[in-house]
Structures are given as C-alpha cells and as structure tokens.
Amino acid sequence: MxxxxxxxxxxxxxxxxxxxxxxxxxxxxxxxxxxxxxxxxxxxxxxxxxxxxxxxxxxxxxxxxxxxxxxxxxxxxxxxxxxxxxxxxxxxxxxxxxxxxxxxxxxxxxxxxxxxxxxxxxxxxxxxxxxxxxxxxxxxxxxxxxxxxxxxxxxxxxxxxxRIDLINLPIATSASYSSYAEQHNAQCLPNTRTDLLQTIADWATDKDGKSIFWISGMAGTGKSTIARTAAQSLAKAGQLGASFLFKKGEGDRGNASRFFTTIATDLVSREPSMLPSIRQALNEDPALPERTLSDQFEKLILEPLSGIKQARSHGPARVIVIDALDECEAEKDIRVILKLLARTKDVQTVPLRVLVTSRPELHIRLGFQAMSNGTYQDMVLHEVPRSTIEHDIRLFLIHELDDIQRKRSLPSNWPSEDQLQALVELAVPLFIFAATVCRYVNTRGGSPVDNLDKVLKYQKSTFSQIDRTYLPVLDQLLSEQEEDGKDMWLQNFQAIVGSIVLLQSPLSLVALARLLQKPQNKVQFLLDELRSVLSIPDDETVPITLLHLSFRDFLVDSGPQGKKLFCIDEKSMHERLVSQCFELMSAPNGLRQDICGISKPGILRREIDEVTIASKLPPELQYACRYWVDHLEHSQRKIEDGDETHLFLQKHLLHWLEAMSLIKEASQCVHLVAKLRATVAPSSTTCTDFVHDISRFVLRFVSMLTDAPLQIYSSALVFSPEASVARRIFVEQVQPRVTMLFGWETDWDACRNVFEGHTDSISAVVFSPDGQLVASASDDRTVRLWETATGQCSSVLQGHTGYIHAVAFSPDGQLVASASYDKTVRLWETATGQCSSVLQGYTGYIRAVVFSPEGQLVASASDDSTVRLWETATGQCSSVLQGHTGYIRAVVFSPDRQLVASASDDSTVRLWETATGQCSRVLQGHTEDISAVAFSPHGQLVASASDDSTVRLWETATGQCSSVLQGHTGYISAVAFSPDGQLVASASGDSTVRLWETVTGQRSSVLQGHTEDISAVAFSPDGQLVASASYNSTVRLWETATGQCSSVLQGHTGYISAVAFSPDGQLVASASGDSTVRLWETATGQCSSVLQGHTGYIRAVVFSPDGQLVASASSDRTVRLWEIVTGQCSSVLQGHTGYIRAVAFSPDGQLVASASGDRTVRLWETATGQCSSVLESKVTFVDSLAFSHDGQALHTNSFYIPLPSSLITTTYIQQKYLPCVITVKDQWITNYGQRLLWLPSEFRSDTLAIHKDMVCLGYNHGRVVLLKLQ
Structure with a gap:
C-alpha cells in the first residue's frame, strides 16, 4: 500500500x-x-x-x-x-x-x-x-x-x-517407544518377523503406499514388540515422525487426553518448520491442549504440517507409530482418532504415514471400515502362516534359553530338542507365552530345569493358551508355601495382585501399600515373587504395571478348576477398593477443608504451588478421590440411606470437590456424580434426594470449582437455594462468613446448567436429536457443541468470518449446519468438529438454516431474498427459490418434506414445492415483518409470527388464513406447535408467552412474570434500608434485616435512573426520565415534594452533607440545587455544553462538582451558584463522581482529579472517614483487592451499592439481593 x-x-x-x-x-x-x-x-x-x-x-x-x-x-x-x-x-x-x-x-x-x-x-x-x-x-x-x-x-x-525454546505442550511422558518406561521392553530378535518388518519398511518407502497400515491380532501375538521394533527401525532410517504406545490403566497412556499433544511434540522435534504454526495456535488459544481431539489435531498437526513452506512431497514419508489403540479407554475417542488419522492423506507438504496396532475389536474394525477406499492396508497377525510364526517363536526361545543356560551354568544340551519343540507348539501363536515362560524359567531362587519341566506338564488340552502361560508361575509359588500358610498367601495374592489388576491407574509400591493399608515390606515381599508377570521398578515411587494385559484377562476369567484359586472376584474386589478409598479419604490426614492450608478463599487453582498440592494430596489420596466412584460402580453395590457412601458424602462432599479441583479433575465430578445417581437404591429416598441435589450443586458450580477450589465453601453455599440439601448440611462451613440477607432462591430453578465460553452474543441454540448435545451459535463467529449431561464444551467449530445467526442439527445428529453473515452455510461433522462442506452462493447475510426431515437437504434463507436448497451429501445447490422482495428471516420444511415455508420482511409467507422449486402459495395478511414460521405436526397448517403483534394460522392446501391470533402488545419473535398440533405457543417482546387453541384460535394461557430491570440501588446511612429503583417507574424500600419490602414508592411517569438517601435516612430522593425529582418519607412511603424545573431527563441526584439541599444533574445541561424544606430551586448551575451525568457535594457542603459529556468537571460554590473552577476530564463520559474523604481530590469511575490548592480548606482535612474496602469487579466481590466471593453469572450486575460490610445488587426482572460479609 x-x-x-x-x-x-x-x-x-x-x-x-x-x-x-x-x-x-x-x-x-x-x-x-x-x-x-x-x-x-x-x-x-x-x-x-x-x-x-x-x-x-x-x-x-x-x-x-x-x-x-x-x-x-x-x-x-x-x-x-x-x-x-x-x-x-x-x-x-x-x-x-x-x-x-x-x-x-x-x-x-x-x-x-x-x-x-x-x-x-x-x-x-x-x-x-x-x-x-x-x-x-x-x-x-x-x-x-x-x-x-x-x-x-x-x-x-x-x-x-x-530460536526460542520449543513449545511446552503437556505430554504423556512414557508413551514414546524410546521413553524410560519402555527401555527394557523387548524388540524383535534378528531374523524374526522378517517378512512383516520388511512389509512395513516397503510400505513406509512406497510413494504410492496407503496412508495407514493397520496390524491387528489377538492378545499375546506380539503387536507391541513389532511396533517398538518398527519405530526403532524407522528412527534409524530418519523416517520416524512420532510414536505413542497406549497402555491401559497407566494414566495419560490409557486415554487420549495427551495423544495429539504428544504426537505434535514428537513431530515438531523432527519437523522444526511446524514450530511457528504451533506457537501461533497456542498464542491464539492457550487452552488448546485441553480442547477437543479434533481441535488439537487440526491446530497442532494438520495445519502446521500443511503450512510448511518448503514442501518435499516426493521425499521419504514421516511415519507415526501408534501401538495398542484398543487400550485407549474411551471407544468414542478411538473412533474420533481413526476418523482424524484418515485425514493425514490430505497433507501435501510432507508425506505422512500412520502405523497402527490393536486387537481386532468391533469398534476399531468399524472405524477402519468407515474410511474411504484406498486409505489403509491391514494385516492380521493370527492369520500369518503358522510356519512363519513357529519359526520366529523358535528363534526367540533358542535365544532366551541359551542365555539362561550360559548364565546359570546349565548343561549344553539343555533344553532338549523335544522340550524346545514342545514349548514352540505350546506357544504358537502367542509370543507372550514364550516371553512369560522364559522369565519364569529364569526365576531367582528356582531351578530352570525344574521350572521348565513344570511348564511342560500343562500341555493337556483342558487349559487355554493363556492358562498355560500363567498357571505354571502361580502354581509354583503356591506350592512353595507351607501347608498352613497357603490360605494366607492366597488372601494376600487376592488383595494385592487383585488390586493391581483392577486399579484404574497404576500406583507405586509406596502408594499401593498405603491404599491397601498393608505394611510396605509385606507387599514388596509378595510382589518380588511375581516379577515374571509384573513390571516392578526398583524405584519404590514408580508405578507397578502388568507386563501384559493378558495377565488381567487370566485372573478375572474363571476357567478350569485348577485356576480358580487365583481368580479375582471383580465385584468383591471393587467393593473392597471403594471401602479402602473411603478409609483413606476419611482418615485424620485425609480430606479436610482447605487441605493445603492456604487461607485465601479467592485463590485461583493456577496460583497454588504444585509442590504444596503434591505434599498434601499424595498419589494414593489422589487416586482415591479420582476413582472411588468407578470402583463403586463396578462393585454393583447400591447406595442406601445411612450406608458407607451416604455417610462419606454427608461429611466429606465439599472436601472431595475441593481435592478434585486441586488435582485438576473438577470437570470429572459431573460424570462421577451422574454415575452416583445411577447407583442409588430406589427405596433410599433420603439418598436419592441428596445425590440429586449434589448433581444440581456440581453442575451449577463446576466452572467456579475448576478455577477457584476454596469457593466451594463460600460462593457455592451462599448462592445455592434455601432448599438445597448440600447447603443445609454444610452451611456452617462457609468461609469467609457470608450471609445472603435476602434475594435467595427457595429451590433450584429450571436452569440445569450454564454454558460459558462464547465471547460475544449468542444468536441461536438447538438440541441434537438424541438430546446429548447442544449447539450454540454466536457473534464471536463460532459454533460450540456442549455435552448436555456435563455442560462441557466438546467442540468449537471455527471457520466463519462473520456473525453466525442460525444453527441446526441433521435428523441423525451426525451433522450441524450453521448460517452466517459471511454469506455462507457450513456443514460440520459432530464427531470430529470438522467442516465437511462450505455452501456458497448468497449475496446477502444468511439468517436461517434447517435440515429436511430425512436429512438429505438443507434449506437456508438470506437477506438477498432467496431460499436455497442444498444436497447434504455433495454440498451442491439443487434449487434457488426466488420471489420474496425483502429479507427472509425464517425457513422450515413440512413434515413430509414436500414443501418449504419461508417468512420474509415483505410481510408474506411463501410455500415452495421441494421437488420443483416452484412457489405454490403466497400467504398474505400480515402488515409488518414476519419473524417466524412453523408447520403443524400433520403439515396441514402453517403458523406465522409477525412484528404486527399477531400470529396467523394458514391452511397449507388452500393458502387461506384460518385464524388471526391477537392479544400480544409487542412484536412476536417465535412460534411453535405442540406435538399433537392442538396448541400454538407464541413468544413476544411484551414479555409474555401465549398459548392458543389451533381449532378455535382462542387464547388458552398467558405465561408472564417478567418485570422491568433494576436501574439503581442505594443504602440508607445506617444500613437498615435499601432503596431500589426500576425502569417500571417505582422505587422499593427493603428492610435489610428481614428482606421484606416495606414500601413501594409510586408517582413517577418515566423510568427512574438514580436514587439517594438523605444523611439522616428520613428521606429518599429519586430522579426520573420524566424530568422530575421526588422526595419520599422513608417512614410512611409518602411523596413529600416533587421538584420540577428540568427540561431533560435526570441522570443523578445527591443530598448535601447537612441534608438541607438536593442537587440534580440533567440532560438539559444544568445542575439544579433544591431546598428540601420548601422544594424550591435555589440555584441553576449553567455552563456545561454536554449532558451532565454525575454530581457530588464536597464533605463540608461548600462545593458541588458536576461531570459532563463535554469532557469537563466543574466546581460550583453552593452558596452563590458560581463556577469556581473548570477541570479537564480524561474521558467523555463520567458516570460516578465523589470527593475524596479528605476533600483534596475528586474520584470518578475511571480516574482521579487532584483539586487546586486554592479550593482545599482545613475543614476537609479535619474530617475523618473510613475507606470503602469492599468492591465488586467482574465476577468477584473483593476485599482490599483480594478476591473474596465469586459471583455466578446470574448474580453479576452493574447496578450495586456497598455499605460497610453489605453489598446490594440489583438485577433484570426486578430482583434485589443483599449480602453481608463478616
């Protein structure tokens, strides 16, 4: 430029x-x-x-x-x-x-x-x-x-x-093939798996190869060993992009929460050109690592790879290795991962391949089958020729047993060829059998010769391969016990090993012993005997894990009589674990209020030192908090009145929620409480009510809990309704002591959840067909998908460049359509959040979008006066419906899909034939814009709502108006039929919803209750009264002690903008848009004076310190001083050239200050009405004005003005005033700048007053809340 x-x-x-x-x-x-x-x-x-x-x-x-x-x-x-x-x-x-x-x-x-x-x-x-x-x-x-x-x-x-350091993404630290945790895990021996490894190498280097290679096989077929070997080989060849080895029950390795962040971190270390794009994405959205899998994949992998400037599309491919995908705990996440990985074929800058190993579970098979043709190739390990598997297992056994023979100085002919062949036949096709046998044979303290002989005794067909893998180990250990000690050994085995295999996340030796409340040396003694089946680190603080998931399968599957001694009863074991969790959390050093000893109720989670949290919440206590509900669910035990679970919740509910926030698991509380509700015994009415209340409690305050752990003891209790069970039980724990004197709710209202996240106005919201999701469209140019059960945002759909005006789900819930002012409609996949189509062609804003009943078409309406029909499968426009002469505000399909109805600002509704695009009817009769239209369930009627305050019913077949529904006094914004078609509901700007009978057109009901907004509140000097002013032209006086309304002051004919008490509290002054100030007696509620003279609305009113005068500021650019006794105007202060918005008396009453839109503050002498000084204002609009307590300066809502020295008198300095220490800022009430009490969204207001330790808040619809802080 x-x-x-x-x-x-x-x-x-x-x-x-x-x-x-x-x-x-x-x-x-x-x-x-x-x-x-x-x-x-x-x-x-x-x-x-x-x-x-x-x-x-x-x-x-x-x-x-x-x-x-x-x-x-x-x-x-x-x-x-x-x-x-x-x-x-x-x-x-x-x-x-x-x-x-x-x-x-x-x-x-x-x-x-x-x-x-x-x-x-x-x-x-x-x-x-x-x-x-x-x-x-x-x-x-x-x-x-x-x-x-x-x-x-x-x-x-x-x-x-x-050159700034690499991105700091959270990762699953032990998920890489080269991690410390994986360093001792085996890779394929030389000359084994050669054909398979060569196939992988050829696929990775074939420029025409498919983007995904899926290797599947049943448990024990060597998938993980192959994955580690392939990753090592690819790394040596310079082709490895990243690796992620899932492992069930091992924290972040057992789920997908850190999957893409780990992959991205690996990739960027090998493709540094991705770094700027990733850093930009994190700068734009620092919370990206916590976003949906789709958002992470898009912003951390796909876009950074696609944005590499120096493309090398013909070079060697980067390969991402993913092992044991079936061990990712959430099937939904697995399906999303597969769908996203299929998009790697679209990367043009760097050839990208993905190697996946897993068991052939149904949901994984379906995920691959859903991919387009040519996306993947596969191999099934247990279908590899038996001869190949025998060869590889034989080589593995020879290698391992020769090593044992040398190290243990055994005869050179051990094992014999017959023994070797017997082992091979036992093992095929399970490599895990071969590996476990070799570890067992080499067990310390035992004879390898004897151990091998014991293994070979299990050749009979009554045992499965998994049984033959593990029974020799356990039988040997049991046989070594004294006869009278076997029962005790089995009990310890059940308790310790049973816990290990059923833990939701692995624990270290130290943490496990504390959870089980067993001496650490006894736990260690038993585990030392099981090193052939368990991974037991030398470091006592590193988690103990299973060497292979098949050991868990063996223990929880009751089979032949011989293995029943070792089998784990899952229900009873989970029941034992939940009890141990309760004991740990309820112990004296367990959960308690403010467990970290912070003593700052408003402290944010991010401000708390991680070391402090770790010391107060050690791993076993964190585990108990996070997983006790899961163990309870798996135990199938029902919660009953007065039982262990009930008593725990009655004492420790808030302590548990605090701890969950500290360990960054607050959002999981919603899911966990939902599980609790499902486990309550139907006959236990007390528990049923309590857990239902907990559900409402957690849903309402989970966003607060995530950010501010200790507010669970203050804000959550203060703002819970009076009938809340949790509030009644824990109200004495409120810290700091905060009391709602009046304004509380009696019970939970109809609002189940509040979804916060959009950064601009929300224009539309809709449920998915199955009710599990809510889609919201916003002027922040995004659509958000929310889980209705938890209130969590599951996807942020970004792509539009203009405000989004409408959103709709397809009938099957698989797609979301959004209509925007950027003149496009976008179709999004709900599972991944990806945009599948951008529908373009409009020349005006798009205001409405809807799917046809079977989901094959999308109709959208625009300001260019057209409706367009689109094919969802192709994104092609099949019809352009033209005829309207104004903006089109609504569009809807008939139930049979044969017709489309559109409502326009040209005051007409048009009916269009879907098949031909022809207009079949023009419904005329409204005299103003039409804002909404709906078909009846049977399709025989159309209802239209208009700004002319009427709803009209039209016969679809003839286009005749059958009824005009009149009664609203404002514009009508929405209309809908009841499911049986007998009623029509209409919503209006007159603050009512009306129900109408479709047959007669008569009004059935008027649903109202909305009142006007609160415009101002003020405390009386002694704090015993609060005055609230409303846009409905009334002032109400409230007793702070009881919350009762003592007077309703009526007389103004315009909205009331300001209210003030006299210094002695006997009068209230109210300023109104009717250009008057009224003085009211607080004792009687009678109007004692009407101060008339202003010619514009009055924005501010204030009493002089001695109570003799009232000053009022008006849009007529004057301040007037009034004598209270006579009601006469003693002075008109003129000089401002802009509207006056604020006025104040000096502490001694000798000066009046006024602030105006002319960017000046003027000081006036009270006695003479003369302007003594004109001070420059830093801003155009000053809404509050007050002298400092010493009289030496003026404070406004946004800046501070020192007064000229000539105006400062000693009388000011002699005055003594206490500073106001309580303030309300954003969503917090603060004390000396320290956060004290979090305000839920519905309790936030710009209309407030503060008196000493009391805060009064005024809200829309006339509600007033009074809080007392001690």
Missing amino acids: DGISAAASVITIVDASAKITSLCFQYLIAVKNARTDIERVSRKAGDITCVLLQIENLLNGQDAARLATTAGLSTALIRCLKELTELESKLELGKNRRPIRPFGMRSLQWPFTSTQVDKVVSGLEGYERTFTLALQVDQTGLTLGLDRKLTLVADDTQVIRQ
Missing part, C-alpha cells in the same frame, strides 16, 4: 471511529447498567482516532515517501476498518432489539456483555499498539536517518524469536 492509499484508509477509519463514538454517546444517554463498558468502547475508539490523526499528518507531509513502515500498514488498516465496521453494525442492531419505552429513552439495549467488551477493547488496543509502533518507527527514522538499521534490527529480532 502506498502512502496515498494508506492516507485514504486512515481517513475512513477515523470516520468509522467517530460513528462509534457517536453511537456510544446515544447508548450512554439511554442505558444505565452498562455505562462502564460503553465508556471503555468509546474511549478506545477515540484513542485510535488520536493515533491515526498523527499518522495522517505524517502521510500528508513532505516526507511521506520515506514512511516505509506506516505506508506498509495495509493489512492492519484493512482489518481494523473491518472490525470497526462490524462493531458499528452491532451497535446499530442493538438499537432495534427492544421496543421503544416511555419518553423514548430506553429504546436501546447495549448489545455486549463485559466479557465481550474486554475482547473488543483488547482487539482495538492491538491495532492501537501497531499503529503507534509504526508511527514511532517512522518518526525515529526521519529524525535519525536510521531506516536501514531499524530494518536490520527487525530481521535479527525475527531470527531470535525463531
């Missing part, structure tokens, strides 16, 4: 910023409860304007040609203009979201939440920094002539940044 183009862009952005500032000013006039956010947006738009005006001066100067940096701002200027244009559009939309209210002052609704404003301001700050930096560079260059040097410095900086 040259300097002229840059200058033009700068001018355009300045104009856009000016429009935004103007719009913000309109919002500030009309909207009370978002003033801080409005001002932030306006101020930041103004800051950008200031910087760009300086740039414009440079670009128009004589040195414009030398401004290389500024002239090169093309991309930043374009992006900034785009964001400002979208911001302007959003502000314009907000002007039309609510009907106009009395006096025209509440027709605006601020369209952003505080979180959304944070994002807007952050984005604008980024552009401001970019422009400021460019300005500084060019100014410096012009001044010092350092253009070339600055360029060189920038180049060097880029090089340095590229």
Whole structure:
C-alpha cells in the first residue's frame, strides 16, 4: 500500500471511529447498567482516532515517501476498518432489539456483555499498539536517518524469536517407544518377523503406499514388540515422525487426553518448520491442549504440517507409530482418532504415514471400515502362516534359553530338542507365552530345569493358551508355601495382585501399600515373587504395571478348576477398593477443608504451588478421590440411606470437590456424580434426594470449582437455594462468613446448567436429536457443541468470518449446519468438529438454516431474498427459490418434506414445492415483518409470527388464513406447535408467552412474570434500608434485616435512573426520565415534594452533607440545587455544553462538582451558584463522581482529579472517614483487592451499592439481593 492509499484508509477509519463514538454517546444517554463498558468502547475508539490523526499528518507531509513502515500498514488498516465496521453494525442492531419505552429513552439495549467488551477493547488496543509502533518507527527514522538499521534490527529480532525454546505442550511422558518406561521392553530378535518388518519398511518407502497400515491380532501375538521394533527401525532410517504406545490403566497412556499433544511434540522435534504454526495456535488459544481431539489435531498437526513452506512431497514419508489403540479407554475417542488419522492423506507438504496396532475389536474394525477406499492396508497377525510364526517363536526361545543356560551354568544340551519343540507348539501363536515362560524359567531362587519341566506338564488340552502361560508361575509359588500358610498367601495374592489388576491407574509400591493399608515390606515381599508377570521398578515411587494385559484377562476369567484359586472376584474386589478409598479419604490426614492450608478463599487453582498440592494430596489420596466412584460402580453395590457412601458424602462432599479441583479433575465430578445417581437404591429416598441435589450443586458450580477450589465453601453455599440439601448440611462451613440477607432462591430453578465460553452474543441454540448435545451459535463467529449431561464444551467449530445467526442439527445428529453473515452455510461433522462442506452462493447475510426431515437437504434463507436448497451429501445447490422482495428471516420444511415455508420482511409467507422449486402459495395478511414460521405436526397448517403483534394460522392446501391470533402488545419473535398440533405457543417482546387453541384460535394461557430491570440501588446511612429503583417507574424500600419490602414508592411517569438517601435516612430522593425529582418519607412511603424545573431527563441526584439541599444533574445541561424544606430551586448551575451525568457535594457542603459529556468537571460554590473552577476530564463520559474523604481530590469511575490548592480548606482535612474496602469487579466481590466471593453469572450486575460490610445488587426482572460479609 502506498502512502496515498494508506492516507485514504486512515481517513475512513477515523470516520468509522467517530460513528462509534457517536453511537456510544446515544447508548450512554439511554442505558444505565452498562455505562462502564460503553465508556471503555468509546474511549478506545477515540484513542485510535488520536493515533491515526498523527499518522495522517505524517502521510500528508513532505516526507511521506520515506514512511516505509506506516505506508506498509495495509493489512492492519484493512482489518481494523473491518472490525470497526462490524462493531458499528452491532451497535446499530442493538438499537432495534427492544421496543421503544416511555419518553423514548430506553429504546436501546447495549448489545455486549463485559466479557465481550474486554475482547473488543483488547482487539482495538492491538491495532492501537501497531499503529503507534509504526508511527514511532517512522518518526525515529526521519529524525535519525536510521531506516536501514531499524530494518536490520527487525530481521535479527525475527531470527531470535525463531530460536526460542520449543513449545511446552503437556505430554504423556512414557508413551514414546524410546521413553524410560519402555527401555527394557523387548524388540524383535534378528531374523524374526522378517517378512512383516520388511512389509512395513516397503510400505513406509512406497510413494504410492496407503496412508495407514493397520496390524491387528489377538492378545499375546506380539503387536507391541513389532511396533517398538518398527519405530526403532524407522528412527534409524530418519523416517520416524512420532510414536505413542497406549497402555491401559497407566494414566495419560490409557486415554487420549495427551495423544495429539504428544504426537505434535514428537513431530515438531523432527519437523522444526511446524514450530511457528504451533506457537501461533497456542498464542491464539492457550487452552488448546485441553480442547477437543479434533481441535488439537487440526491446530497442532494438520495445519502446521500443511503450512510448511518448503514442501518435499516426493521425499521419504514421516511415519507415526501408534501401538495398542484398543487400550485407549474411551471407544468414542478411538473412533474420533481413526476418523482424524484418515485425514493425514490430505497433507501435501510432507508425506505422512500412520502405523497402527490393536486387537481386532468391533469398534476399531468399524472405524477402519468407515474410511474411504484406498486409505489403509491391514494385516492380521493370527492369520500369518503358522510356519512363519513357529519359526520366529523358535528363534526367540533358542535365544532366551541359551542365555539362561550360559548364565546359570546349565548343561549344553539343555533344553532338549523335544522340550524346545514342545514349548514352540505350546506357544504358537502367542509370543507372550514364550516371553512369560522364559522369565519364569529364569526365576531367582528356582531351578530352570525344574521350572521348565513344570511348564511342560500343562500341555493337556483342558487349559487355554493363556492358562498355560500363567498357571505354571502361580502354581509354583503356591506350592512353595507351607501347608498352613497357603490360605494366607492366597488372601494376600487376592488383595494385592487383585488390586493391581483392577486399579484404574497404576500406583507405586509406596502408594499401593498405603491404599491397601498393608505394611510396605509385606507387599514388596509378595510382589518380588511375581516379577515374571509384573513390571516392578526398583524405584519404590514408580508405578507397578502388568507386563501384559493378558495377565488381567487370566485372573478375572474363571476357567478350569485348577485356576480358580487365583481368580479375582471383580465385584468383591471393587467393593473392597471403594471401602479402602473411603478409609483413606476419611482418615485424620485425609480430606479436610482447605487441605493445603492456604487461607485465601479467592485463590485461583493456577496460583497454588504444585509442590504444596503434591505434599498434601499424595498419589494414593489422589487416586482415591479420582476413582472411588468407578470402583463403586463396578462393585454393583447400591447406595442406601445411612450406608458407607451416604455417610462419606454427608461429611466429606465439599472436601472431595475441593481435592478434585486441586488435582485438576473438577470437570470429572459431573460424570462421577451422574454415575452416583445411577447407583442409588430406589427405596433410599433420603439418598436419592441428596445425590440429586449434589448433581444440581456440581453442575451449577463446576466452572467456579475448576478455577477457584476454596469457593466451594463460600460462593457455592451462599448462592445455592434455601432448599438445597448440600447447603443445609454444610452451611456452617462457609468461609469467609457470608450471609445472603435476602434475594435467595427457595429451590433450584429450571436452569440445569450454564454454558460459558462464547465471547460475544449468542444468536441461536438447538438440541441434537438424541438430546446429548447442544449447539450454540454466536457473534464471536463460532459454533460450540456442549455435552448436555456435563455442560462441557466438546467442540468449537471455527471457520466463519462473520456473525453466525442460525444453527441446526441433521435428523441423525451426525451433522450441524450453521448460517452466517459471511454469506455462507457450513456443514460440520459432530464427531470430529470438522467442516465437511462450505455452501456458497448468497449475496446477502444468511439468517436461517434447517435440515429436511430425512436429512438429505438443507434449506437456508438470506437477506438477498432467496431460499436455497442444498444436497447434504455433495454440498451442491439443487434449487434457488426466488420471489420474496425483502429479507427472509425464517425457513422450515413440512413434515413430509414436500414443501418449504419461508417468512420474509415483505410481510408474506411463501410455500415452495421441494421437488420443483416452484412457489405454490403466497400467504398474505400480515402488515409488518414476519419473524417466524412453523408447520403443524400433520403439515396441514402453517403458523406465522409477525412484528404486527399477531400470529396467523394458514391452511397449507388452500393458502387461506384460518385464524388471526391477537392479544400480544409487542412484536412476536417465535412460534411453535405442540406435538399433537392442538396448541400454538407464541413468544413476544411484551414479555409474555401465549398459548392458543389451533381449532378455535382462542387464547388458552398467558405465561408472564417478567418485570422491568433494576436501574439503581442505594443504602440508607445506617444500613437498615435499601432503596431500589426500576425502569417500571417505582422505587422499593427493603428492610435489610428481614428482606421484606416495606414500601413501594409510586408517582413517577418515566423510568427512574438514580436514587439517594438523605444523611439522616428520613428521606429518599429519586430522579426520573420524566424530568422530575421526588422526595419520599422513608417512614410512611409518602411523596413529600416533587421538584420540577428540568427540561431533560435526570441522570443523578445527591443530598448535601447537612441534608438541607438536593442537587440534580440533567440532560438539559444544568445542575439544579433544591431546598428540601420548601422544594424550591435555589440555584441553576449553567455552563456545561454536554449532558451532565454525575454530581457530588464536597464533605463540608461548600462545593458541588458536576461531570459532563463535554469532557469537563466543574466546581460550583453552593452558596452563590458560581463556577469556581473548570477541570479537564480524561474521558467523555463520567458516570460516578465523589470527593475524596479528605476533600483534596475528586474520584470518578475511571480516574482521579487532584483539586487546586486554592479550593482545599482545613475543614476537609479535619474530617475523618473510613475507606470503602469492599468492591465488586467482574465476577468477584473483593476485599482490599483480594478476591473474596465469586459471583455466578446470574448474580453479576452493574447496578450495586456497598455499605460497610453489605453489598446490594440489583438485577433484570426486578430482583434485589443483599449480602453481608463478616
């Protein structure tokens, strides 16, 4: 971009910023409860304007040609203009979201939440920094002539940044083939598995080879050994990309949570060119490692590989080795992994291959079968020719037994050929048999000759191969025990080894002994005898694991009589484990409140030292917290009133939740409590109620629990309803002591969960057909999929470049369609979150999208006045339905798919034939825009809802209007039929939902209860009363002690914007949009005076310290002083040129300060009404104003103004005031800046008052909450 183009862009952005500032000013006039956010947006738009005006001066100067940096701002200027244009559009939309209210002052609704404003301001700050930096560079260059040097410095900086240390992704530390945990695990011996290994090598080097090679086989066929050997060979050949060896029950190796992050870390170490893309992805989303598998794969692997600039598509392939995929614990995750791995064939920059080994489980077979033709090749190990397997097992046995023979000084003819052949025949096709036999034969303290003979005794056919693998080992150990000690040995074996094979995650010797409450030396003594079947590290703090999963299969499968002594009764073992978990958690050094001794209720999880957590929650205690519910479930034991589980929850529920947060497992609590609900005995009514309440409790506060562990003892209890069982049991544990004096809920409301994550307004939400997912569409350009059971976000669907207005699930739930202002519809796969199609062709915003009943078509409606029908399979447009002359706001298929109905701003509904695309009916009668349309279940009626406040019912066959449903007094936004077609429901801007009978058209019910927003709250000086003002023109007085409403003050004819108590608490002043101030007696609720004189709405009111005067600030640009006794106006303070939004008296009452939109604060002498000083304001809008306690400065909502020394008198300094230490910021109540109490989303408000240790909050729909903090 040259300097002229840059200058033009700068001018355009300045104009856009000016429009935004103007719009913000309109919002500030009309909207009370978002003033801080409005001002932030306006101020930041103004800051950008200031910087760009300086740039414009440079670009128009004589040195414009030398401004290389500024002239090169093309991309930043374009992006900034785009964001400002979208911001302007959003502000314009907000002007039309609510009907106009009395006096025209509440027709605006601020369209952003505080979180959304944070994002807007952050984005604008980024552009401001970019422009400021460019300005500084060019100014410096012009001044010092350092253009070339600055360029060189920038180049060097880029090089340095590229050399910053590698990404710090969380990984499964022992999952790599070359990890410490895998170092002693076997690889294929020379001259074994040669054909198979050569096949792998040929596949890896064949440029036309398939992208995935799947090797499957039953337990013990050597899959893992092959995978390790292949990974080693590929690494030597320089072809290994990454490796991940799953292992069931071993933490992150047993699930997919760290699968793609581990693969990415491995890959980037071998393909450093991926690093910039990965780092950028992590900068944009630091929580990416915790996102869905699909998001991780896309951002950490696919995009970084595809973005490598120097492609080598014809070079050697990078191979990712994945072993034991069947040991990944979640079948859903396995299916997703397979679906994602199939996409590796699309990588063009680097040839990528994937080697997968697994058992041939059904869900894995189906996953591979779902891949497109030519994606994978496979090999089944137990179908390899027997002769090949015999050869390889023979070589393995010869190698291992020869080594034993040498080391143990055995005869050279041991073992004999017959013994060797017998072993081969016993082993085929299980390599695990051969490996286990060799370890057993070489057992310390035993004779290899005798041990081999014992193995060969198990040749009879009554034993399976797995039995023949492990029975010799265990029979030998049992036979070595004294006769009277065998029962004890078996008991210990059952307790210790049974626990090891059923643990959900492996434990070390130390942790296992503590969990089982057995002496460590006794546990170790037994385990030392089992080294041929267990991996027992020398380090007592390293987890003990099974050498092979088949040992677990052997122990839990009761077979022949000979093995029953060793079999584990899973139910009783799980029952024993859950009891041991309870004992450990309930012990004196177990779970307790504030277990880490932090004593800071608002501390965040990320602020707590990991070493402290590890010392207070050792591995065995963490295990008990995480897995006791799983053991309870597997035990099939029901929870009953007064039993062990019930008593544990009654005492330790909150302690358990705190611990789960500390070990970063808070989100799992939702799943675990759901399991608990399923295990409660139906007859146990007390337990049923308690666990149901726990479910609501956890669902409501899990997001808080994840971030702030100790808030479970404060916020969760304070904001739970009065009827909550958990609240009643644990309310005495509230720390710090916080009491809700009034405003609490009596019981859990209908809201089951709150989904938080979007960063902008949410425009649409819909359930999946099976009810397990919710899709939400947002102006943040994303669709999010949420699990209804847990409230967790399972996918973030990113790709749209404009606001998303509508979202829909396909009938089978496999696809999600989203419609956007970027003029596209996108189809997404729900399983992976991948975009399968982008449907393009519109020239206007798309406002509606819907699937046909059988899911083969998608209909979408646009502002370009067309409806388009798309084939879901191909993404092709099959029909363009034209005829409307206005925006189309809704579209729907008839139940039989034969018709499509569309509703438009041209006041018509059109019916279209799906097969031909022809318009069969035009339904006319509405007089305003039509916002919604629906077919009845039988398809014979169409209902349409309009801004003309009516619903019309139309006969599909004839197009005749059969009923006009009248009664709403506002626009109608939604309409729906009941499942039987007998009723129609309509929702309106008049705050009601109405039910209508379809046959008669008569109103069946009016569902209402919504009231107006709370605009202001204030405490009386003694804290015994709270006054709340509402947009419904009333003031209510509440007794703080009881929460009872003592008076309703009625008389204003406009909304009330401000309220204040007199110093003695006997009067309340209210300021209104009706241009009056009213004074009310608090004792009687009577209006004692109506102060009239302002010609604009009044934004602020305040009493003088002596209670003799009232000051009111108005949009008529004046402040008026009123004598309370007479109600007369004693002074009109004129001079401001902008609306006045705030007013305050000095502590001695001699001065009045007023703040205006003209960017000034004026000081007035109370006695004379003269302006004594004009102080410059840093911002356009000041919404709160107060003198400091010593009278030497003014405080506003955003800055501090020292007063001129000539205005400061000693009387100020002699005053003594206590500072206000309690504040409310974002989602926290703080004390001296320390987080104290987390506010749930529905308890956050901009309308608040603070008096000493009390906080009063006012909310939409008229609710007032009073909190007392001790």
